[in-house]
Amino acid sequence: MTPVPPTVSPTMPPTTVPPTMRPVSLSDLLPSYSKLALVDPASPQSNARTCIWVEAHPEYNAMGGWRKLQLFSLVTIYYAMGGPVTWSENTRGNWLDATIHECFWPETSPNCVDNQSYQRLKFDGDGGIVGMISPEIGLLTLLTSLELERWAPFKPDGGLTKSIPTTIGLLTALSTIQISNNPFTGFIPTEIGLLTLLSFLRCGSGAFRGPFPTQIGLLTAMEYLYFAASSMTGTLPSELGLMLP
Template sequence: ESWADQADWLQPTFHECDWSEGISCIQDSAGHRIVKQVDLSNNSLVGTLPSELKLLSQLDYFKVANNSLDGPLPSSMFELATLAAVDVSNNGLSGSIPASINGSPDLSLLDLSRNIFSGSIPDNLY
């Protein structure tokens, strides 16, 4: 692993809220901790973004700018109703921009710049 800050990351004995300082969580009324924000920018990340991001059902902020990520942008992450901000700028993400990108009704910030996406911009982004 070449991440700049990987202490406790993906450790089965740690809750995902404890994986990194870049993970912000809230506590619901039942006392469960819920991931709300992920900011792993400038962290030397490599590889692809996992489709499992959609399992972070209350995620509202996702930022992984300035890394070395590649591959496609997972369309499943835009199924998250609470997602308000996505910044994946300055990586090596490729493929087409998913048509589902406007599936998050609260999405107000989207930065896909400085990647190598191909194809046309989905009509629902105009």
């Protein structure tokens, strides 16, 4: 008996209609810590998501995934640092203005590479910055300068508290960190040792505690290191010798 060949399903001719492009969903892009924070409707992350939806940014649906993450990160930072409540008018500037590219929110000069990817986050003085650095700062992966220094180290209120998020280790392009005169608590994260391009680190007059992280010794590009008037304990690690030329 001659075997019957297997039946092959007919091949459909290729369609000439282009597939529908579904916009990249923010929920699909967010890291797990952001998704967890969204459970709380009062969190900075939830406020940021609501703000982006309500403002109906004219370019939002056409944005690529990286730009949606950048926008979400900056709006979350705004809420986490007291933007709608404590910021001065000068500090608030153009923040959350959906008609202006986020590169121009803090000031009229751009803070981005080629007016696209955020490169510099700067708040000087005492313009009402309070709260915490949200972990979403780690989404600004091309950031080269983080400047959150206050002018009044002994002012009883205001400033940034809690710990520096471990996601700072994702900002491998950072060359400058200035965060002095903020009442930070907790430890300096060991992930700071991942910032191999860091050359300027000023963290004086804070409330950091615990030992000096040995990982800072890995930062061989360091030129300026300042931790005066902090609450850190213990001896300086021998690894600091690795920073010497």
